[in-house]
Amino acid sequence: MADLTAAIPDTLTAPTDAVGDMAVVSVVDQSGWIVLIEIDADSGMIRIARNGVRAPDGFYSGKVSRYGTFDSSISVPADLVRINDATCEIIDTDGSLRTLFVPKTIKRRPIRWLAGREGTPRVSFQRIFSGEISNVEFPPGLVRIQARSYVFDFYKQEVIPLLNRDNFPDLPDNPTGDFVPIILGIVSAATGAVRCHLVDTVTNSWIVARHPCESVDEVWIKEPSDTAFWLASDLNYTITGRSLNGSTSTEITYGLTLDEGTEIRANVTGMVADEAWGGVDLTNFADVLLAIVRTFGAIYDLDHFNLASFETVKTQTAADSLICAGAIVSKCTVGQVVTDLIKSSGIHLYNDNWDRIAVAYTS
């Protein structure tokens, strides 16, 4: 009799490795896509896919029952990145995942979805969603995972205040503030725009900004006995700085004694190119957005940014003579800062197809 149970030859049409499974098919170029999921569990990386996938770095178990969906959109009017949670359903009839999750919860562990075309190497697969596991359910035989995009993390991050005795040992007993300002572009007002805080009672130094500034253009002083601010002579102060959080602060060291309760304000041309902030002159909104998100949003990895889009927007806003000028002078979150920046510039922030923060600008 014929050998009817012969293996399916691999000379048939694609997929060449029979008994494969693609998650998505591109109708445009008639090729299949494979979607992989990786979870950084405490016990090691969990690799899963719709079908077993052998990659050089390990085996992706064919346990995904459903990949779920997620949406991202560009806000109109300009607003923060909008992306909803991603979900996936994993087959766990053997209880192997439950066993892994018993000693330590899987919540808040990083998870990512990767996609690549059939026949392409694993290294060319690109991330389409990443974040942290926000919720896990255990229906019979299944594990349902809900993941929140990483972008929500940077919204919540606080811009570090920095004004404390660790950074300033000779801080007065009752400091007038707890936040070291960030100054972008020219910030100026009739009697000084940026309030400076006394940070060193020994040297009589007043903090202007947490970073190097182009210049401190005017210093305005009001002692308790004064009824109004008066312009200080630049002969009476020097601009100094100290190492602060990876950058160098800008401070006014006043040469004369000032009464307790004195207020100092300054007009400032803000941040200059500083390695701690990406090494670019921060007068363009695109540069500022990138620097703020990277510096305070705890997103250090450049592959989380569509840098080409930032460059494009930089060119577009420069052509429109859009210049970033302003100061962050009190405690806030990165989300609040970014919201202010994009609402005043008209730059849209969104998550692109490859899970990167991108910007778009319409003049």
Next chain:
Amino acid sequence: MGLPAYLVTNLLDANATLTPGTEDSSYPVENLYGLVAANRYRSLSLLSLSVLVDLGSSKAANTIALINHNATSGATITVKAGGSSPPSTVVATLSWRQYDIWADLGSQTARYWLLEISDSNTVALSLGQLVLGTRVALPESFRRGRKPSVKTNNIALETEAGVRYVYPRYKRNQPGYVFRVRTSGDLASMRTWYNATNGEVTPFVFLEDVSLSGMLYCRMQADWDPAELSAKKDSYDVPVNLVEESRGLELT
């Protein structure tokens, strides 16, 4: 024409000691009994793969099956067995067959078993499952019919103006058999088979005809429960549908 047979119980398990010639740490030799054919053991060599098995004590086996291998048609595949390590007596030289190969070992009893593959491959040699054990023959009378089936699973979508667009996702063997139960002995054999595989749970080696090289590494596709024979009903047909285990995808 030979009888159909199945092999569920693998002598290779966590109690056996497997020593690979070389091993890719991402694809360890323990994968060979992990019941997931797609998750292979992978050697570091393009030319050779060897696995020395120490069963701990002398055990009998009449069948060996290599599941989801990537050896080429020019490969030489031998199995040695014996009471000392490494064994030197060749008990089988396997004829190449794509993906899955099985061989009748006759009647062998040994503690040490050695699988050796020599090849001229372009990628590292790898093997999904290595099954060693004693196959169970099914009575000839069981086999009444067969539905040969290679199932192609497609994604069907529509392009512009409703033009149907179909893309094949995968193909796999998915045969259906009909076994006739005539005696209580037949019924017992069927139940033994079903219980050995835990229904749909455990994948197993299925030999449709032990005189042929064809084989499947498969699971039962649906639960079935043969009814009791009675005076009024002295025979009936039991459909058994099998579905081949996935061989997985390979990324470089």
